[in-house]
Amino acid sequence: MTTDAVKLAPSILAADFARLGEQVAEAERAGAERIHIDVMDGHFVPNLSMGAPVISSLRRITRLPLEAHLMILNPDFFVEEFVEAGTDSFLVHWEGNNDLSRTVQCIKAAGKRVGVAINPATPPTVLEEILQDLDQVLVMTVNPGFGHQHFLPATLPKIRRAREMIDRISPGCSLEVDGGIDSTTAPLAVAAGADVLVAGSAIFNESESVTAAVQRLRSALQS
Ligand code: DX5
Ligand code: ZN
Numbered sequence: 001m002t003t004d005a006v007k008l009a010p011s012i013l014a015a016d017f018a019r020l021g022e023q024v025a026e027a028e029r030a031g032a033e034r035i036h037i038d039v040m041d042g043h044f045v046p047n048l049s050m051g052a053p054v055i056s057s058l059r060r061i062t063r064l065p066l067e068a069h070l071m072i073l074n075p076d077f078f079v080e081e082f083v084e085a086g087t088d089s090f091l092v093h094w095e096g097n098n099d100l101s102r103t104v105q106c107i108k109a110a111g112k113r114v115g116v117a118i119n120p121a122t123p124p125t126v127l128e129e130i131l132q133d134l135d136q137v138l139v140m141t142v143n144p145g146f147g148h149q150h151f152l153p154a155t156l157p158k159i160r161r162a163r164e165m166i167d168r169i170s171p172g173c174s175l176e177v178d179g180g181i182d183s184t185t186a187p188l189a190v191a192a193g194a195d196v197l198v199a200g201s202a203i204f205n206e207s208e209s210v211t212a213a214v215q216r217l218r219s220a221l222q223s
Contacts, residue, residue, distance in 0.1 A: 003221040007033035007196045008214060009067060009176065012058075013049060013147045014200035020054075021061045023210055027203065030214035034065040034089075036178070036198045038147075041072035044096060045145035052078070052085040059086030067091060069117065069178070069198075071144050076103050079110060089113035091138050091176075094126055104133050115176065119144060120152050124162040131170045136196065137162055141189065142179030147200040151180030156192050163193025183220035190221060 010027045012020060012035060024035055035058060040049040055066055065088040072078065075092045082090070090107045094116050097103055107114040115136035116127055120143055127137060139159050142149040159177060166173045176196035177189045186197055203213045 003190060005195060006190055006221055007174075008203075008217060009034045009036040009196055009198045010203040010210075010214075011036040011038055011069075011147065011178070011198050011200035012054075012204070013038040014204040016204065021057070023204060024058055024062050024064075026210040027214065028062050028064050030211040031218070032064065032203075032214055034067050034196075035062060036067050036069060036200075037087075038200075039068055039070050039072055039078075040145065043073050044093070045071045047145045052081045052087075055082060055085035055087055065089060069138070076106055079103075079106050083110045083112060087112060089115065089135065091115045091117050091136075093117045093119070093144075094122060095119050101130060101133075104130060108133065115174075117144075117178070120155055120158075124158060124165055127162075128165065128169065131165065131173060134170070134173055136174040136176055137166060138176045138178055138198075139194070140179055141177050141181065141185070144179070149180055151182075151185040151189075156188060159189060159192035159194055166193075181217075183216050186217055186220050187223075 010032050015023045040047045042048045067089045068087045069091040113135040115138050117138035119140050141151050141155045175194050177194040178198035181197050181199045182202040
């Protein structure tokens with residue numbers, strides 16, 4: 001895969017919420033391919049973030065696909081509300097879901113794309129039986145719940161194993177990584193097989209514009 005095919009998914013968790021629309025529009029103009037929205041309930045992860053109303057508002061100001069990363073208990077209860085708000089794709093966790101196939105089918109029945117996320121301590125093999133039903137796999141490269149964390153290098157061999165499994169079973173499935181992705185770690189994750197990069201603090205930060213940050217990540221992939 002060429003590095004040009006790698007997609008960037010800015011995570012708005014790190015955005016300035018007072019200027020959210022502006023920042024997302026800038027990310028779109030700068031060439032980001034989708035917007036990643038982290039949904040946290042204070043139970044599945046020890047943090048609270050945002051819900052479907054944020055998706056509805058963003059739906060009005062961007063054409064980019066909106067991807068909801070659900071870090072919540074009982075994701076099935078919220079699929080309909082998120083679909084109505086304008087979500088294009090869902091990422092649900094393997095952890096804590098004792099009927100993952102039901103969740104995946106519920107999202108597919110709504111006509112939306114679906115991916116399953118695995119935490120750093122979870123091996124990719126848990127997804128073998130469900131991989132054919134998925135549009136993507138998300139390997140968490142930090143423990144979920146917070147932005148601005150350091151990339152866990154131990155996840156690199158796991159990204160490689162996930163890539164091998166995908167190529168063997170379902171080559172059309174994409175492989176996304178999330179957490180601590182910046183211009184140093186992005187090339188490592190891509191070399192290991194990732195083709196979608198979530199980036200929060202590397203794209204929305206005080207030290208540079210969103211446009212400059214997107215360009216910096218892209219050029220790190222080219223060097
Ligand atoms: C963490 C979230 C991430 C987070 C990434 O639980 O899933 O999407 O926003 O933020 P950075 O890129 O700052 O690590
Ligand atoms: Zn996320």
